[in-house]
Amino acid sequence: xxxxxxxxxxxxxxxxxxxxxxxxxxxxxxxxxxxxxxxxxxxxxxxxxxxxxxxxxxxxxxxxxxxxxxxxxxxxxxxxxxxxxxxxxxxxxxxxxxxxxxxxxxxxxxxxxxxxxxxxxxxxxxxxxxxxxxxxxxxxxxxxxxxxxxxxxxxxxxxxxxxxxxxxxxxxxxxxxxxxxxxxxxxxxxxxxxxxxxxxxxxxxxxxxxxxxxxxxxxxxxxxxxxxxxxxxx
Numbered sequence: 001x002x003x004x005x006x007x008x009x010x011x012x013x014x015x016x017x018x019x020x021x022x023x024x025x026x027x028x029x030x031x032x033x034x035x036x037x038x039x040x041x042x043x044x045x046x047x048x049x050x051x052x053x054x055x056x057x058x059x060x061x062x063x064x065x066x067x068x069x070x071x072x073x074x075x076x077x078x079x080x081x082x083x084x085x086x087x088x089x090x091x092x093x094x095x096x097x098x099x100x101x102x103x104x105x106x107x108x109x110x111x112x113x114x115x116x117x118x119x120x121x122x123x124x125x126x127x128x129x130x131x132x133x134x135x136x137x138x139x140x141x142x143x144x145x146x147x148x149x150x151x152x153x154x155x156x157x158x159x160x161x162x163x164x165x166x167x168x169x170x171x172x173x174x175x176x177x178x179x180x181x182x183x184x185x186x187x188x189x190x191x192x193x194x195x196x197x198x199x200x201x202x203x204x205x206x207x208x209x210x211x212x213x214x215x216x217x218x219x220x221x222x223x224x225x226x227x228x229x230x231x232x233x234x
Contacts, residue, residue: 019223023189023232026214026222027182033219034178039070040216042175042185046196047211049204052165056203059165062142063195065188068159070177071112075156076100078116078124078138083149087115090150091157101127112136113156115144135162163192169210171196178216186232189214194233 021029027042034040050057076094077087078101087095094100094111097120104127114131116124116138124131124138131137138144142162146152163173175188193209200208212224 020225021222022228023212023214023224024182024186026212026224027185027189029222030214030216030219031178031182031185033222034216036216036218039177039179040218041069041177042180043215043217044173044175044189044192045213045215045221046171046193046209048165048169048171048196049206049208049210050165050169050201052167052169054203057201059171059196059199059201060141060163061195061199062160062162063192064155064158064160065175066159066191067176067180067184067188069161069174069188070180073113073156073159074111075113075115075153076111077149077153078114078120079149080117080120083117083147087149087153090153092149092153098123104130109134113144114138115146115149115152115156117147117149118145121145135164175214190232193229197229197233 030042048059050059052058074093075091077084077092078097079087079095080097084095092115101123114124114136118140121138128137139162140146143152143155143160161173163171165171173192175192176185180188193212196209207226209226209229212226212229213221214224215221
């Protein structure tokens with residue numbers, strides 16, 4: 001079993017295993033417990049009352065966080081013809097077609113997000129086994145397979161994140177950096193939780209948001225009482 005470091009143990013020492021917090025308390029607790037020398041990412045984990053093995057209970061989508069995630073996002077666009085210029089004018093970092101796909105086949109991965117025009121997806125499918133496991137495969141459901149390149153690129157640059165419920169019914173997502181402070185992290189979390197609530201599948205019965213946990217990259221987890229969801233979204 002992995003042994004935690006002294007700083008982590010000290011940060012966790014005052015948190016009882018059964019303790020539950022309001023959102024603001026959890027956010028401030030996570031920020032105060034941050035001890036790394038770098039600007040840690042603040043993460044959220046939400047357990048949903050869904051069974052993702054059933055297609056009608058899959059929760060998957062994207063959301064533009066109001067304050068972004070505190071990271072410069074490098075966007076690659078698969079396009080051809082006039083759409084190449086449109087993508088470059090919109091701020092794409094890399095644009096190309098088959099030659100770009102061959103570069104990626106060769107191991108080049110100097111980007112964070114990928115966008116493709118619909119007519120390029122036949123070719124992009126050739127690198128699906130490379131992009132898919134990394135969560136980078138363009139997908140129409142998340143708005144990254146589109147002819148509206150300017151909109152897609154600017155949203156990604158502004159802090160749009162993709163999310164998908166995992167096998168255990170949990171959705172993980174970054175909510176920004178410790179340096180954002182509690183107010184901006186809370187704004188991002190509110191937007192994210194509101195999106196999840198609005199995406200509740202009709203087939204999901206009973207309690208939808210079962211648990212919430214907020215943590216930083218290196219710090220301990222602060223568990224939120226789901227009863228506070230309604231207060232957060234007021």
